[in-house]
Amino acid sequence: MLRPWNLTMEIDRSSTKAIYLQLADSIAADIQSGRLAPGTALPSSRALATQLKLNRNTVVEAIQQLLSEGWVLSQERRGIFVAEQLPPLLSKAEGSTRSKSLSTLQTPLRIIFDDGNPDSKIVPIDQLGRAYRQIFKRSARWKMMGYADPKGHIDFRQAIVDMLNQERNMNITPANLCISRGSQMAMYLVAQCLLKKDDYIFVESPGYHSAWKIFEHTGATLIQVPVDEHGIIVDDMIPHLKECKNIKAVYLTPHRQYPTTATLSQARRSELIQLSNQYGFTVIEDDYDYEFHFEDTPCYPLASTGELQHSIYIGTLSKVVAPALRIGYLVSKDEQLLHAIAQLRYMIDIQGDNIMEQAVLELIQDGTLRRHIRKATNYYRGKRDFMIKQLDLHLSEHVDYHCPQGGLAVWLACKHQVDWTLLFNKLKEKSIHIPHPDNYHKDDSYGGLRLGYGALSEEQIEEGIRILADLLQQARTGPKGVSAQQNS
Known part of the structure:
Protein backbone atom coordinates (compact mmCIF):
# COMPACT_ATOMS: atom_id res chain seq x y z
CA MET A 1 0.00 0.00 0.00
CA LEU A 2 1.54 3.31 -1.11
CA ARG A 3 -0.24 5.60 1.37
CA PRO A 4 -0.90 3.76 4.65
CA TRP A 5 -0.92 6.93 6.80
CA ASN A 6 -2.63 10.32 6.78
CA LEU A 7 -0.44 13.38 6.17
CA THR A 8 -0.86 15.77 9.12
CA MET A 9 -0.42 19.56 8.74
CA GLU A 10 -1.99 22.78 9.92
CA ILE A 11 -3.68 25.50 7.85
CA ASP A 12 -4.13 29.00 9.30
CA ARG A 13 -7.40 30.22 7.85
CA SER A 14 -6.99 33.64 9.49
CA SER A 15 -3.73 34.31 7.62
CA THR A 16 -3.61 36.72 4.69
CA LYS A 17 -1.43 34.21 2.86
CA ALA A 18 -3.26 32.14 0.24
CA ILE A 19 -4.24 28.71 1.55
CA TYR A 20 -2.77 26.88 -1.44
CA LEU A 21 0.61 28.57 -0.71
CA GLN A 22 0.37 27.62 2.97
CA LEU A 23 -0.24 24.03 1.96
CA ALA A 24 2.61 24.05 -0.58
CA ASP A 25 4.98 25.65 1.95
CA SER A 26 4.07 23.11 4.62
CA ILE A 27 4.68 20.12 2.35
CA ALA A 28 7.95 21.62 1.01
CA ALA A 29 9.18 22.28 4.56
CA ASP A 30 8.41 18.67 5.52
CA ILE A 31 10.35 17.45 2.49
CA GLN A 32 13.30 19.69 3.31
CA SER A 33 13.39 18.60 6.96
CA GLY A 34 13.34 14.92 6.00
CA ARG A 35 9.90 14.22 7.47
CA LEU A 36 8.80 13.30 3.95
CA ALA A 37 11.59 11.24 2.47
CA PRO A 38 12.43 11.06 -1.26
CA GLY A 39 10.08 8.66 -3.02
CA THR A 40 7.28 9.08 -0.48
CA ALA A 41 3.82 8.97 -2.03
CA LEU A 42 1.61 11.98 -1.26
CA PRO A 43 -2.12 11.52 -0.61
CA SER A 44 -4.36 12.06 -3.62
CA SER A 45 -5.77 15.56 -4.03
CA ARG A 46 -9.24 14.24 -3.20
CA ALA A 47 -8.05 12.50 0.00
CA LEU A 48 -6.01 15.50 1.12
CA ALA A 49 -8.89 17.89 0.47
CA THR A 50 -11.23 15.69 2.51
CA GLN A 51 -8.76 15.35 5.36
CA LEU A 52 -8.00 19.10 5.58
CA LYS A 53 -11.57 20.17 4.77
CA LEU A 54 -10.41 22.20 1.78
CA ASN A 55 -11.74 22.70 -1.71
CA ARG A 56 -10.10 20.14 -3.98
CA ASN A 57 -9.08 22.88 -6.43
CA THR A 58 -7.05 24.51 -3.64
CA VAL A 59 -5.16 21.28 -3.08
CA VAL A 60 -4.58 20.86 -6.82
CA GLU A 61 -3.12 24.41 -6.98
CA ALA A 62 -0.75 23.58 -4.11
CA ILE A 63 0.42 20.41 -5.83
CA GLN A 64 0.94 22.28 -9.10
CA GLN A 65 3.10 24.79 -7.18
CA LEU A 66 5.21 21.96 -5.77
CA LEU A 67 5.50 20.32 -9.18
CA SER A 68 6.66 23.56 -10.79
CA GLU A 69 9.34 24.07 -8.13
CA GLY A 70 10.60 20.49 -8.32
CA TRP A 71 9.67 19.31 -4.84
CA VAL A 72 7.46 16.52 -6.16
CA LEU A 73 7.09 14.47 -9.34
CA SER A 74 4.01 13.06 -11.01
CA GLN A 75 4.04 9.40 -12.06
CA GLU A 76 1.39 8.40 -14.55
CA ARG A 77 -1.34 6.18 -13.06
CA ARG A 78 0.48 6.08 -9.71
CA GLY A 79 0.26 9.55 -8.18
CA ILE A 80 2.47 12.30 -6.77
CA PHE A 81 5.81 11.42 -5.14
CA VAL A 82 8.52 13.38 -3.31
CA ALA A 83 11.37 14.06 -5.75
CA GLU A 84 14.61 12.10 -5.36
CA GLN A 85 16.66 15.23 -6.15
CA LEU A 86 15.50 18.34 -4.32
CA PRO A 87 15.50 21.74 -6.05
CA PRO A 88 18.43 24.18 -5.61
CA LEU A 89 18.34 27.22 -3.34
CA LEU A 90 15.71 29.79 -4.19
CA SER A 91 16.88 33.33 -4.79
CA LYS A 92 15.65 36.04 -2.44
CA ALA A 93 13.17 37.34 -5.02
CA GLU A 94 11.94 33.89 -5.90
CA GLY A 95 11.61 32.90 -2.28
CA SER A 96 9.82 36.01 -1.02
CA THR A 97 6.48 34.21 -0.90
CA ARG A 98 7.89 31.00 0.57
CA SER A 99 8.28 30.06 4.22
CA LYS A 100 11.50 31.05 6.00
CA SER A 101 12.45 27.44 6.59
CA LEU A 102 12.99 26.95 2.88
CA SER A 103 15.75 29.56 2.78
CA THR A 104 18.13 27.09 4.44
CA LEU A 105 17.75 24.50 1.69
CA GLN A 106 21.04 22.91 0.65
CA THR A 107 21.98 21.31 -2.63
CA PRO A 108 22.12 17.52 -2.19
CA LEU A 109 25.63 16.06 -1.91
CA ARG A 110 26.87 14.50 -5.13
CA ILE A 111 29.92 12.65 -3.78
CA ILE A 112 30.19 11.31 -0.23
CA PHE A 113 33.54 10.01 1.00
CA ASP A 114 32.52 8.25 4.23
CA ASP A 115 35.04 6.85 6.72
CA GLY A 116 34.91 3.27 5.44
CA ASN A 117 31.40 1.96 4.86
CA PRO A 118 30.63 -1.04 2.62
CA ASP A 119 28.68 -0.80 -0.61
CA SER A 120 25.04 -1.67 0.13
CA LYS A 121 24.51 -2.51 -3.57
CA ILE A 122 26.38 -5.81 -3.21
CA VAL A 123 24.52 -6.98 -0.11
CA PRO A 124 23.21 -10.57 -0.58
CA ARG A 370 31.73 -17.10 2.92
CA ARG A 371 31.06 -16.69 -0.82
CA HIS A 372 29.90 -13.12 -0.26
CA ILE A 373 33.04 -12.24 1.69
CA ARG A 374 35.23 -13.68 -1.07
CA LYS A 375 33.33 -11.76 -3.75
CA ALA A 376 33.24 -8.54 -1.72
CA THR A 377 36.98 -8.75 -0.99
CA ASN A 378 37.80 -8.88 -4.71
CA TYR A 379 35.34 -6.06 -5.35
CA TYR A 380 36.88 -3.80 -2.72
CA ARG A 381 40.42 -4.70 -3.75
CA GLY A 382 39.62 -3.29 -7.20
CA LYS A 383 38.27 -0.10 -5.66
CA ARG A 384 41.32 0.19 -3.40
CA ASP A 385 43.64 -0.12 -6.40
CA PHE A 386 41.69 2.51 -8.33
CA MET A 387 41.72 4.85 -5.33
CA ILE A 388 45.51 4.57 -4.98
CA LYS A 389 45.93 5.22 -8.70
CA GLN A 390 43.94 8.45 -8.39
CA LEU A 391 45.93 9.51 -5.33
CA ASP A 392 49.17 8.90 -7.26
CA LEU A 393 47.89 11.00 -10.17
CA HIS A 394 46.39 13.94 -8.30
CA LEU A 395 47.30 14.17 -4.62
CA SER A 396 50.92 13.09 -4.17
CA GLU A 397 52.00 16.76 -3.93
CA HIS A 398 49.74 17.41 -0.97
CA VAL A 399 49.55 14.23 1.11
CA ASP A 400 51.51 11.17 2.17
CA TYR A 401 49.71 7.83 2.11
CA HIS A 402 50.36 4.13 1.92
CA CYS A 403 48.39 1.46 0.15
CA PRO A 404 46.20 -0.20 2.81
CA GLN A 405 46.44 -3.99 2.94
CA GLY A 406 42.73 -4.26 3.62
CA GLY A 407 39.68 -2.42 4.85
CA LEU A 408 37.56 0.18 3.11
CA ALA A 409 39.44 3.45 3.67
CA VAL A 410 42.78 5.13 3.13
CA TRP A 411 44.56 7.61 5.41
CA LEU A 412 45.97 10.81 3.92
CA ALA A 413 48.59 12.64 6.01
CA CYS A 414 48.86 16.26 4.87
CA LYS A 415 52.33 17.48 3.83
CA HIS A 416 51.54 21.14 4.49
CA GLN A 417 49.33 23.22 6.74
CA VAL A 418 45.72 23.47 5.64
CA ASP A 419 43.07 26.11 6.23
CA TRP A 420 40.44 23.55 7.23
CA THR A 421 37.59 26.05 7.36
CA LEU A 422 38.32 27.16 3.80
CA LEU A 423 38.68 23.55 2.62
CA PHE A 424 35.36 22.40 4.01
CA ASN A 425 33.52 25.49 2.80
CA LYS A 426 34.84 24.85 -0.71
CA LEU A 427 33.89 21.18 -0.52
CA LYS A 428 30.38 22.18 0.49
CA GLU A 429 30.14 24.47 -2.53
CA LYS A 430 31.13 21.52 -4.73
CA SER A 431 28.53 19.25 -3.03
CA ILE A 432 31.26 16.91 -1.80
CA HIS A 433 31.53 15.42 1.68
CA ILE A 434 34.62 14.10 3.42
CA PRO A 435 34.78 13.13 7.12
CA HIS A 436 35.86 16.10 9.23
CA PRO A 437 39.06 15.62 11.27
CA ASP A 438 36.98 16.40 14.37
CA ASN A 439 35.78 12.79 14.02
CA TYR A 440 39.09 11.44 15.27
CA HIS A 441 41.05 14.35 16.80
CA LYS A 442 40.39 15.74 20.28
CA ASP A 443 41.88 19.17 19.51
CA ASP A 444 42.53 21.35 16.46
CA SER A 445 45.90 19.81 15.56
CA TYR A 446 44.59 18.11 12.45
CA GLY A 447 47.10 16.37 10.25
CA GLY A 448 45.20 14.01 8.05
CA LEU A 449 42.02 12.80 6.41
CA ARG A 450 40.38 9.37 6.25
CA LEU A 451 38.60 8.68 2.97
CA GLY A 452 36.39 5.65 2.45
CA TYR A 453 36.11 4.24 -1.07
CA GLY A 454 33.92 1.17 -0.63
CA ALA A 455 30.55 2.79 -1.39
CA LEU A 456 31.68 5.01 -4.31
CA SER A 457 31.84 4.31 -8.04
CA GLU A 458 35.13 4.75 -9.88
CA GLU A 459 33.72 7.86 -11.57
CA GLN A 460 32.91 9.39 -8.19
CA ILE A 461 36.32 8.49 -6.78
CA GLU A 462 38.14 10.06 -9.73
CA GLU A 463 36.10 13.26 -9.73
CA GLY A 464 36.23 13.59 -5.95
CA ILE A 465 40.02 13.17 -5.76
CA ARG A 466 40.62 15.65 -8.61
CA ILE A 467 38.46 18.28 -6.91
CA LEU A 468 40.03 17.60 -3.50
CA ALA A 469 43.49 18.15 -5.02
CA ASP A 470 42.43 21.54 -6.40
CA LEU A 471 40.85 22.58 -3.10
CA LEU A 472 43.83 21.48 -1.01
CA GLN A 473 45.97 23.74 -3.18
CA GLN A 474 43.58 26.63 -2.50
CA ALA A 475 43.50 25.87 1.24
CA ARG A 476 47.27 25.52 1.53
CA THR A 477 48.70 27.84 4.19
CA GLY A 478 52.11 29.24 4.98
CA PRO A 479 54.10 28.67 8.18
CA LYS A 480 52.11 31.34 10.04
CA GLY A 481 48.73 30.10 8.82
CA VAL A 482 48.50 32.78 6.11
CA SER A 483 46.83 31.61 2.91
CA ALA A 484 49.27 30.74 0.16
CA GLN A 485 47.06 32.70 -2.23
CA GLN A 486 47.39 35.76 0.01
CA ASN A 487 51.17 35.35 0.08
CA SER A 488 51.39 35.32 -3.69
Missing part, protein backbone atom coordinates in the same frame (compact mmCIF):
# COMPACT_ATOMS: atom_id res chain seq x y z
CA ILE A 125 19.66 -9.32 -0.11
CA ASP A 126 17.98 -12.08 -2.12
CA GLN A 127 19.73 -14.78 -0.11
CA LEU A 128 18.85 -13.03 3.14
CA GLY A 129 15.21 -12.83 2.08
CA ARG A 130 15.25 -16.51 1.22
CA ALA A 131 16.69 -17.30 4.65
CA TYR A 132 13.88 -15.38 6.31
CA ARG A 133 11.30 -17.33 4.32
CA GLN A 134 12.92 -20.63 5.26
CA ILE A 135 12.78 -19.72 8.93
CA PHE A 136 9.04 -19.08 8.84
CA LYS A 137 8.42 -22.44 7.17
CA ARG A 138 9.84 -24.34 10.12
CA SER A 139 7.40 -26.30 12.25
CA ALA A 140 8.80 -24.82 15.48
CA ARG A 141 8.84 -21.23 14.22
CA TRP A 142 6.56 -20.12 17.07
CA LYS A 143 9.45 -20.64 19.50
CA MET A 144 11.34 -17.72 17.92
CA MET A 145 8.59 -15.31 18.90
CA GLY A 146 9.32 -15.66 22.63
CA TYR A 147 12.05 -14.07 24.72
CA ALA A 148 15.59 -15.09 23.84
CA ASP A 149 18.83 -15.67 25.71
CA PRO A 150 20.33 -12.20 26.47
CA LYS A 151 23.67 -13.47 25.17
CA GLY A 152 22.11 -14.46 21.83
CA HIS A 153 20.73 -17.69 20.37
CA ILE A 154 23.01 -20.59 21.30
CA ASP A 155 23.26 -21.94 17.71
CA PHE A 156 24.21 -18.52 16.37
CA ARG A 157 26.77 -18.00 19.12
CA GLN A 158 28.26 -21.42 18.34
CA ALA A 159 28.61 -20.45 14.66
CA ILE A 160 30.43 -17.23 15.61
CA VAL A 161 32.63 -19.15 18.04
CA ASP A 162 33.54 -21.64 15.31
CA MET A 163 34.46 -18.80 12.97
CA LEU A 164 36.63 -17.06 15.58
CA ASN A 165 38.37 -20.26 16.62
CA GLN A 166 39.05 -21.51 13.10
CA GLU A 167 39.83 -18.25 11.28
CA ARG A 168 41.20 -16.00 14.03
CA ASN A 169 43.12 -18.52 16.11
CA MET A 170 40.99 -17.99 19.19
CA ASN A 171 40.11 -20.63 21.79
CA ILE A 172 36.67 -19.85 23.18
CA THR A 173 33.27 -21.41 23.82
CA PRO A 174 29.76 -19.94 23.48
CA ALA A 175 29.92 -19.13 27.21
CA ASN A 176 32.62 -16.55 26.38
CA LEU A 177 30.55 -14.70 23.77
CA CYS A 178 27.63 -12.26 23.83
CA ILE A 179 25.74 -11.04 20.75
CA SER A 180 24.79 -7.35 20.49
CA ARG A 181 23.05 -5.01 18.07
CA GLY A 182 26.24 -3.84 16.40
CA SER A 183 29.72 -3.15 17.77
CA GLN A 184 28.64 0.23 19.17
CA MET A 185 26.21 -1.50 21.53
CA ALA A 186 28.92 -4.00 22.47
CA MET A 187 31.20 -1.10 23.39
CA TYR A 188 28.47 0.49 25.51
CA LEU A 189 27.86 -2.76 27.39
CA VAL A 190 31.58 -3.18 28.06
CA ALA A 191 32.05 0.42 29.21
CA GLN A 192 29.08 0.34 31.58
CA CYS A 193 30.24 -2.91 33.20
CA LEU A 194 33.98 -2.19 33.31
CA LEU A 195 34.38 1.53 33.99
CA LYS A 196 33.14 3.97 36.60
CA LYS A 197 33.74 7.56 37.69
CA ASP A 198 37.38 8.42 38.42
CA ASP A 199 38.67 5.46 36.36
CA TYR A 200 41.10 6.05 33.50
CA ILE A 201 41.28 4.45 30.07
CA PHE A 202 43.99 4.70 27.40
CA VAL A 203 42.77 5.57 23.88
CA GLU A 204 44.58 5.97 20.57
CA SER A 205 45.12 9.50 19.26
CA PRO A 206 43.91 10.08 16.64
CA GLY A 207 41.16 7.60 17.36
CA TYR A 208 37.49 6.67 17.29
CA HIS A 209 35.45 9.49 18.86
CA SER A 210 32.22 7.49 19.10
CA ALA A 211 33.93 5.04 21.44
CA TRP A 212 35.51 7.90 23.41
CA LYS A 213 32.07 9.36 24.12
CA ILE A 214 30.84 5.99 25.40
CA PHE A 215 33.77 5.73 27.81
CA GLU A 216 33.42 9.33 28.99
CA HIS A 217 29.71 8.75 29.63
CA THR A 218 30.68 6.39 32.47
CA GLY A 219 32.63 9.19 34.18
CA ALA A 220 35.99 7.72 33.19
CA THR A 221 38.85 9.96 32.02
CA LEU A 222 40.60 9.40 28.69
CA ILE A 223 44.39 9.29 28.42
CA GLN A 224 45.34 9.88 24.79
CA VAL A 225 48.30 7.88 23.51
CA PRO A 226 49.86 8.90 20.16
CA VAL A 227 49.83 6.66 17.10
CA ASP A 228 52.46 6.32 14.40
CA GLU A 229 52.96 4.04 11.40
CA HIS A 230 53.39 1.05 13.74
CA GLY A 231 50.24 1.65 15.76
CA ILE A 232 49.80 2.91 19.29
CA ILE A 233 53.09 3.98 20.94
CA VAL A 234 53.07 1.59 23.89
CA ASP A 235 56.12 3.15 25.57
CA ASP A 236 54.11 6.35 26.13
CA MET A 237 51.74 4.40 28.39
CA ILE A 238 54.41 3.43 30.92
CA PRO A 239 54.76 6.79 32.79
CA HIS A 240 50.99 6.94 33.29
CA LEU A 241 50.89 3.37 34.58
CA LYS A 242 53.60 4.16 37.14
CA GLU A 243 51.83 7.30 38.37
CA CYS A 244 48.13 6.33 38.27
CA LYS A 245 46.52 3.38 40.05
CA ASN A 246 43.06 3.65 38.44
CA ILE A 247 43.89 2.84 34.82
CA LYS A 248 41.36 0.13 34.01
CA ALA A 249 41.72 -0.43 30.26
CA VAL A 250 43.16 0.47 26.90
CA TYR A 251 40.87 0.75 23.88
CA LEU A 252 42.56 0.22 20.53
CA THR A 253 42.09 -0.96 16.94
CA PRO A 254 45.33 -2.94 16.41
CA HIS A 255 44.53 -4.74 13.17
CA ARG A 256 43.80 -1.58 11.15
CA GLN A 257 44.02 1.42 13.40
CA TYR A 258 41.17 3.88 13.11
CA PRO A 259 41.65 6.28 11.40
CA THR A 260 45.23 5.80 10.13
CA THR A 261 44.89 2.08 9.07
CA ALA A 262 48.33 1.33 10.68
CA THR A 263 48.84 -2.24 11.97
CA LEU A 264 50.23 -2.66 15.47
CA SER A 265 53.75 -4.08 15.16
CA GLN A 266 54.64 -7.44 16.67
CA ALA A 267 57.10 -5.85 19.11
CA ARG A 268 54.45 -3.47 20.43
CA ARG A 269 51.87 -6.25 20.66
CA SER A 270 54.22 -8.19 22.91
CA GLU A 271 55.01 -5.13 25.01
CA LEU A 272 51.33 -4.26 25.40
CA ILE A 273 50.48 -7.81 26.54
CA GLN A 274 53.29 -7.68 29.09
CA LEU A 275 52.10 -4.31 30.47
CA SER A 276 48.47 -5.47 30.64
CA ASN A 277 49.45 -8.55 32.62
CA GLN A 278 51.80 -6.58 34.88
CA TYR A 279 49.40 -3.74 35.74
CA GLY A 280 46.11 -5.61 35.41
CA PHE A 281 44.36 -3.34 32.91
CA THR A 282 42.00 -4.80 30.28
CA VAL A 283 42.77 -4.68 26.56
CA ILE A 284 39.56 -3.72 24.68
CA GLU A 285 40.21 -4.72 21.08
CA ASP A 286 37.88 -3.36 18.38
CA ASP A 287 38.34 -5.43 15.21
CA TYR A 288 35.89 -3.48 13.05
CA ASP A 289 36.82 -4.73 9.55
CA TYR A 290 38.85 -7.92 9.90
CA GLU A 291 37.19 -9.72 6.98
CA PHE A 292 38.43 -7.52 4.14
CA HIS A 293 42.15 -8.11 3.62
CA PHE A 294 43.73 -8.01 0.16
CA GLU A 295 47.33 -9.20 0.25
CA ASP A 296 49.02 -10.52 3.37
CA THR A 297 47.44 -12.89 5.86
CA PRO A 298 45.69 -10.74 8.48
CA CYS A 299 47.16 -10.48 11.95
CA TYR A 300 45.45 -12.61 14.53
CA PRO A 301 43.66 -10.70 17.29
CA LEU A 302 45.49 -9.85 20.49
CA ALA A 303 42.72 -11.80 22.21
CA SER A 304 43.94 -14.97 20.49
CA THR A 305 47.22 -14.76 22.41
CA GLY A 306 47.19 -17.19 25.30
CA GLU A 307 49.46 -14.99 27.44
CA LEU A 308 47.00 -12.05 27.53
CA GLN A 309 45.11 -12.36 30.82
CA HIS A 310 42.60 -9.48 30.59
CA SER A 311 40.97 -8.91 27.21
CA ILE A 312 37.68 -8.04 25.53
CA TYR A 313 37.33 -8.59 21.81
CA ILE A 314 34.65 -6.72 19.84
CA GLY A 315 33.64 -7.59 16.28
CA THR A 316 30.78 -7.05 13.87
CA LEU A 317 28.99 -8.73 10.98
CA SER A 318 27.23 -5.52 9.94
CA LYS A 319 29.93 -4.57 7.43
CA VAL A 320 29.90 -8.07 5.97
CA VAL A 321 26.16 -8.66 5.68
CA ALA A 322 24.69 -5.14 5.58
CA PRO A 323 25.21 -1.97 7.65
CA ALA A 324 21.47 -1.78 8.37
CA LEU A 325 21.55 -5.20 10.04
CA ARG A 326 22.99 -4.49 13.48
CA ILE A 327 24.90 -7.63 14.45
CA GLY A 328 27.90 -7.32 16.72
CA TYR A 329 29.52 -9.50 19.35
CA LEU A 330 31.97 -9.32 22.25
CA VAL A 331 34.25 -11.99 23.66
CA SER A 332 35.75 -12.29 27.13
CA LYS A 333 36.93 -15.12 29.38
CA ASP A 334 36.02 -13.09 32.46
CA GLU A 335 32.90 -14.94 33.62
CA GLN A 336 31.90 -12.27 36.13
CA LEU A 337 32.16 -9.51 33.51
CA LEU A 338 30.18 -11.54 30.92
CA HIS A 339 27.45 -12.16 33.50
CA ALA A 340 27.17 -8.42 34.22
CA ILE A 341 27.10 -7.65 30.50
CA ALA A 342 24.34 -10.22 29.90
CA GLN A 343 22.26 -8.73 32.72
CA LEU A 344 22.66 -5.21 31.32
CA ARG A 345 21.82 -6.42 27.82
CA TYR A 346 18.67 -8.02 29.22
CA MET A 347 17.62 -4.71 30.81
CA ILE A 348 18.06 -2.57 27.70
CA ASP A 349 17.26 -5.12 24.97
CA ILE A 350 15.25 -7.92 26.55
CA GLN A 351 14.31 -9.63 23.29
CA GLY A 352 17.37 -9.21 21.09
CA ASP A 353 16.85 -10.13 17.44
CA ASN A 354 16.37 -13.88 17.42
CA ILE A 355 14.92 -13.97 13.91
CA MET A 356 17.79 -11.97 12.41
CA GLU A 357 20.31 -14.21 14.15
CA GLN A 358 18.60 -17.27 12.68
CA ALA A 359 18.56 -15.73 9.19
CA VAL A 360 22.28 -14.91 9.28
CA LEU A 361 22.96 -18.37 10.70
CA GLU A 362 21.30 -19.80 7.56
CA LEU A 363 23.72 -17.76 5.42
CA ILE A 364 26.66 -19.05 7.42
CA GLN A 365 25.60 -22.69 7.26
CA ASP A 366 24.79 -22.78 3.53
CA GLY A 367 28.06 -21.04 2.60
CA THR A 368 26.44 -17.82 1.35
CA LEU A 369 28.34 -15.63 3.80
